[in-house]
Amino acid sequence: MGRQTLRAVEIRLRANCEFREPPRRGGLRHGTVRARTPFFACLALLAVFVGVSTTLADPPATSPAPNDRVTPETIDEQLKRIDAAEGMDDETKTTLQKSLQQALKDLETARHWAASAERFERDAATTPDDLAATRDELDALPREPAAIPADAGLTQLEQTLSDKTAKVAADKAQLAELDAEPKRRVDRRAKAPKLIVALRERLTDVERQLQGLASAANPSEVDSARRLALLAQRQAMEQEILSHEKELLAYEKRVEWLPLRRDLVARRIALGERETTLWRDAVNRRRHQEAEEQLRLAKQAEAEAHPAIAGLAERNAQLAERRKDVSLLIGETTVQLDQTDRQLATLREQFKRIEDRVEMVGRTKTIGSLLRKEREQIPDVRAHRQKLKHLHALIGQCQYERLELEDRRSALSNIDSEVRRHAQTASLRGDAAAELENAARRALETEKEYVDNLIVDLDRYHYKLLDLAAAEEQLTTQTAEFVKYIDERVLWIHSTAPLSLASLAHSVHAAAWLTDPEAWFQLGRSLWEDMKSQPIPGILAFLILAPLVWNQRRLRRKTTEIGTTAARTNCCGILPTVEALFLLVLLCAAVPAMLWYVSWRLLAAGSPADLAEAVAAGLTYSASIYLILDLVQQMCRRDGLAQSHFDWPEAALKPLRKYIQIAKVSVLPSVFIAVSMAARANNSLADSLGRFGFIAAMAFCSLLAQRAMRYHGPLYQAMLPVCHDGILNRLRLLWYPVAVLMPLVLAALAATGYYYTAFQLAGRLVASAYVLLGLVVVRSLLLRWILVNRRKLAIEQARQRRAAAQAEGKLTEETPTASDIPTPTEQTLDLATINFQTRRLVKYSLTVAGTIGFWVVWVDVLPALRIFDRITLWQSADHSRVTSLADAFLAILAFATAMVAARNLPALLELAVLQRSKLDPSLRYTVAAIMRYASIVIGLLVGCHFLGLRWGTVQWLVAAISVGLGFGLQEIFSNFVSGIIILFERPVRVGDVVTVDDITGVISRIRMRATTITNWDRKEFIVPNREFITGRLLNWTLSDQVNRITINVGIAYGSDTQLATEILTRIVREQPLILTEPPPRVTFEAFGQSSLDYVVRCFLPDMENRLAVIHDLHMSIDREFRAAGIEIAFPQQNIHIRSIPAEAGLLGMRSGPRPEPLPTPKLRAGDDDPPARSRQVA
Template identity: 30%
Template sequence: MKSIENLPKEIRRLNLQLESVQNENSVTTQILASGVKTKDIGALLATVQQNLPSRFDLKDQLKLQRKQLVKAELNRVLWQERTRKFNVDPVTLDNYFENWKVRHVNATDLTESQKQKLRPLRDARKKIVTDLTSASIENLELLASMVDSTETLMVQTTSLSNELRQSLIWLPSNNAFSSNWQDAGQAGLQWYFSPRNWIIAAKDLWRGAISHFLRTGLLIGLIILFWFRRSRININPLLSLDQNRAGISKLFIGSFAAFLRSIELSVLVPAFLIAIGLTLKSGATTNFSNALSHTLIILAGLIFVLRFMRVSCRDGALFDKNIDIGRPLRTQIRASLIWFTPLQISSVFVFRLSSYSSNTIVHDTFGLIAFLISAAGLTVIAWKIVRSVNSNKSEQTSFVRKIFPLFLIGTPVVLGIIALIGYFRTAFELQGKFFLTILILLVGYILMRSVHQVLHLIGDLKREIDSVNEISSARISEIAQGKTTTNITEKNGLRTHSEKTDAIQFRNLINSFVFFGIAFGLWIVWQSFIPALGVLDDVTLMTQQIGSGENLLLKSITLQDIFIAGLILILTTVAARNLPGFLELLVLRNTNLDAGAKYAAVTIIGYAIVAVGSVVALSKAGLQWSQLQWFVAALSLGIGFGMQEIVANFISGIILLFERPVRIGDYVTIGAQSGTVSRIQIRAVTLQDLDRRETVIPNKKLITDDVTNWSLSDSVVRLSITVGIAYGSDTTLARKLMLQALQENENVLNDPVPAVLFSGFGDSSLNFEMRGFIFGFENLAKITSELHLAVDAAFREHKVEIPFPQRVLHHADSKT
């Protein structure tokens, strides 16, 4: 805690800083209000930004000061309580002595002379307690004043920093090139190659290593560990998914191990540069040493990413076995990184180091040239990679083919043009964010491909195990009961179809998690740039009136409002597609709801998300109810004439979702169409018949027409087969054989009890009717066929004849 003597000095220092920030804020406001946008204005505002107090330091100071304030408040309460005891309840010497005798039992009574000596001491103690109470109150007031000053300074600094960041991004910061190449060359040589700068940097490095020897030793130990680990790692025997199919856990371990080994092979040089950078930063005494430390740390990140890409593209490595990227693309990446890596390292080193030079001519010439070389290198390697992707159709997706190449190739070109026309600072800041954006997208891509590969192999492994188990169980049952083994292929086909649906849903869930992770990462990268978009708020597109009379307000709709409204619509679309799936997989799946109820809930949630998002977006764009009245009127007129069928189908779809006369998975008959309900959408219902053909039926038909739902309340349906035997056959034996066929078929339910009825005498046969109940109308044809085969085999074995139609013809006499 700061002493009372130092607190006034600290408060004066904070007030001076606050006054300086307020003055700079006033100057900045006047400069920006003038509307002048020149290089000198940009340089002046950049200087103001550099001289601002660090917001992170102010935040740490404020946190410490608040802790000190709490302690000071506690001390004040304690000392005030002690003072109160002296003033309200005076303590005599006898009381002191009695309390003292409690701890010293053998003590004798005080004499009068001893009491005379103790009274001044008691009065002195009272004065000391009073003075300390006053000092604690003064200390508390000073600390409270210091906290207020720091809070005000932090608010003012944050406000000015955001305003400068918003403005500097749109201001020119350099000339295209320096007109005086001689001065530029001398300044550059002095900055980059001055022996004095490098000697001082070496001394600062040694000073940092000595002052933080524990950290230095730890970093050196980690580097040595990585070196020995690297010498023992061979990229070829990396654990891959195809080589580890013995268990599901090994599938995950193999993918994760491949990722870790790629990191181990890439981290040695970056770790060494980070160690040097951190050590140099802790001992830096000059601007060059500080610039060199920051540059080395940035280079470490760049080298790590490039090295990781090159290692992962080897045959048998992460991008081959685990991510399944084609060999042509991996070969192209590795070949391009051979020249791209040294080019980027040297370019980034030059223009990053130039950004810390106090001589702007170094930044405007050497830094600009290095930046343009870096942008050109990014453009070339992006073009080569995109060309390789386009040459291999198996590597394409719609997003990569249409959007991502433009972003990958066009961004460095645009940044180079921006730097050339004088906005080097803008291009410089955007390039770093561009690099981090590509890195985040790469990590998301690796994660998605890895998870998809693991899920694919897990599905294959699970189907193989289930198939083996089912075949084994069927053979055991065949041996024990003498039954015919059921058709494993058809069951596996049904299970595979269900698993495909689950796999698609789970993959979409993983994609959604990765998408939101990427969005969060991009938010972290670009949040410092968001204040720069505040300039969009200055572009007024329209002005609308809200209210009337005395409550009339004018609201401006700016370009920023339209931008935010568009962003809300994009987020609404993403949420409508993925959030219902989240709820279905994570919440609804654990409930007792059937498939139809889950589908209805998911669909309604999707509609609600779209409705809420659309209302919020339209409101942000300034479209209030008063502006939408004409649209609603026109819509009502359209409904009355040409859109009534669409609206009828829409309302019918909502009725179907709430009343649920048909559900997902129900087998229904609508007119001449029969099939399983696979989708209930806003306009129509999709039926899938037994031939797996899909028929789209408007929702209105399900409300107005007769609909037979074979599984609305019960999926059990009756099976009826007519069988005829020849006249003179043993009817008792035939009935017994048919009943036995029903009872032995595992798909025929035991409750209700199957039955065989003698239905009548036909023209050529004695007719029987086999009746049984099965689960699922879609299984009717399959089970009927099984029973036909069983009855035919039983009749052949027991010589029961199935007749064919017979006709007796009588030829009339010609005379007759």
């Protein structure tokens, strides 16, 4: 009753079913029926528990009558009747046709399921025979490989080796399937009963629908079509149920056969690999024997050859020698290929074993120990990549050599011409000439044979190299994946137990081992014996280290002298800073170099080995930290690099030196103990004394960080005036707790059992400190370089201004000291702008470099950094390219870098390169602008590459957008293209004097959309770029900066015109800035209304001193004319009076006595002044 209720509920919840293809023969997966809803899955599971035992034995719900069997022909006939039906509408026809087409698919599915059921039934029936045959085959396998025929040729050996290799590969593939088969069968045993229950439920639903159609008195064509579809559906479900039942029965009967079959295949693989090795060795031996025999014959022929063909014989001997070498290379490559294949198989097996254990056991202490052990044994990926790079180089060399041989083979295609050439060279006659020709022919034919053989061997060598490169690439990829898998898990697993009283006992034992006098005495004696047995390393170390130690005081004194020189305000070079840094490295390298040498010799000849290894590891790591601390301490000396070169606050250097000295005394011994114990193979000693040393080092680091970086401390107070408004001070509440608490957190991790995690994180923190120190030093060096370059440019500009002032002062004492016209030939550098932009670029570049450096340091430790690469944003249509969140971050970084570079790179380029070149300012501006646009384009291309946008995928979109923008923003695009034309064609340049729309000025900027013109009033006139390309433009200085000055001079009537001409000509010729070619001209132009008009025309080399020269000419003309008594005429105006009013008598215009003159009116306050120029009334 319960099962009927479940079926009724499911019938109401589920519609028509959907089938999957039946399993293929030999496949590892079988089709399943997907549940439509989670509720149906629950119903199926409940049905399994209620009646799974009876389900397997139940027959189908109803046995179909013979006339209920559907065939494809029946459905085809029904389709034809539907097509021929006239009273049926098109929509009904289409629905029925789709239903019948689905019925055809169901029949095909039923046929496949029937074949699958028949196959499973056959497998179950033949199980006893298969077991017997497998046992017989297993017993018949030989214990040893068959002997290789002694008379087999090289071709036969190679063919047999190829067949056996292919057979082993096929057996390995079969073994992989057999290994995976048990797990697949377990899954199928769990799923098949559920599938059977679900299919029976759906089959009941189909039966009810068929009964409903059968009750109709007069079934229509629609009912007939639906009935056929349901019958086809029922057949498919019945065959699927039968297939699942037969499958489960076959699994039960073939339980014993599967492991037996696996043993057979494994034995066959082992035997095949041994046979393959034997046949491969035989092939290599036979190939080498043939090459040696060929070489012997070639040497013999060379010794007996006629002098005229000695070159041919020698070349044949070289070819034979090369073939021998190639045969050896083939053998070596084959051995390497076998080793690589074995390494790859072993690595895959280890990887699979580790994955299974981690999944089964979890992240326990034992698993952590196993992962660390595997991590230490994994070969370095960089070695594999280096080997792969070498293999690619060998492949290229092999291909090139083969091409050379092909060319020689082509030349040997016509042997007769070669024979005649050698015969003509020998100049022999008669029988001797014929004998020589025969010998030459034999030699050339032999060479042809040798070349063919060598080409064949090179092809074999090339194929082996390709196989080895492919295997090495797979090994590299698998190794990287294995390392990544371990690194993502090993860091967060307990490596040891938390600290306890037992740890103290182990620490005492470890301290006794580390300080054992007998062991140290033996260690020293081994070092002495090593020095006596191998004196050369010791002598070289002494010759290198002795001068460093002896010259310590001299190096300090030299560094101080260089600092004094660099501190001067007139120091304009970076070389003193570089020299001081180099001397500082030499000064600090003595002690670390000695420690490194001792650790090297301890590893080479130290005894006892465990103590030598521990002490060498501790000395090596401690020497590295000592070098960094000593470098910073020596930098902070008085008049040292930090004070004199980098301009660090003097008050901060003394406390910094003190804290570094404390770190040397306190932290270094603890680091030595921790690292030495970590190098021990005995984990109990490493996790006890080494852990206590690590905790002590972290405690000292935290204390020093707190004392050095506290707000009221001397160091921070000394740095506060410098970084008061900087990001360092603003983010103090963030970085100060991290710097103080991070060592304590690591110490707590070590104490609670995460010692490996804490040790690794501490190592990355030290590496991060190295990166940070390197960034600080590089930043200081760059800022110093910017400072000295800015200082040099400022001095140079001051000299230029002084020289220009002196040159202008020679014109005349009254000449202005500066011109009102901006110089078009020399663009003044804005030092403040360049300094700001360069500093900003340095800041951003160091930020990017620091980000990359920290990423390299931490990416192998923190798996969280790799999670971004697993978050897929989108992928290409063919799934060949996946864009992750990490790619998006890199794209944003590329875009930001491009924008910053576009804004600041031109200034840096100007400061570092262009201002030192001989290019004119306009060309320098063009180069800087092109670099700006190139930075933007490169940034866009790189960013789009990270986002997976390729030209082939977005070209249609770019074309559509281009057309749309071309119509919508055609003015902007026109200006943009015009700007590009201006930059390359250069019709106008920065600094040119131009006239556009009655506006005259100097081109000051050329941008992407518009160009800026600065007129003489210092107003900026923005002109779209298209105006310079399509409009009319007057460029005063495009190809020739020579310009003409025109001065109009009017003298009074009655003046000596000859004298005036001579004076004007002399004044123009005496002006030093006026060109003599073209020559100046003085012309008497016209008799004016009130003056005799002269025009002075002269030419200047440029626009720089135009106003100054005009001023000087005007002053000289006025002065010389006054001295010569030549009057410069005033403007005159004639008034003709045609009517005389009554008051005309007052003006004396009538006869009679002359009247008294009118009194001059007095000006009142506020009246305008009288006109400056008088008028002559006629």
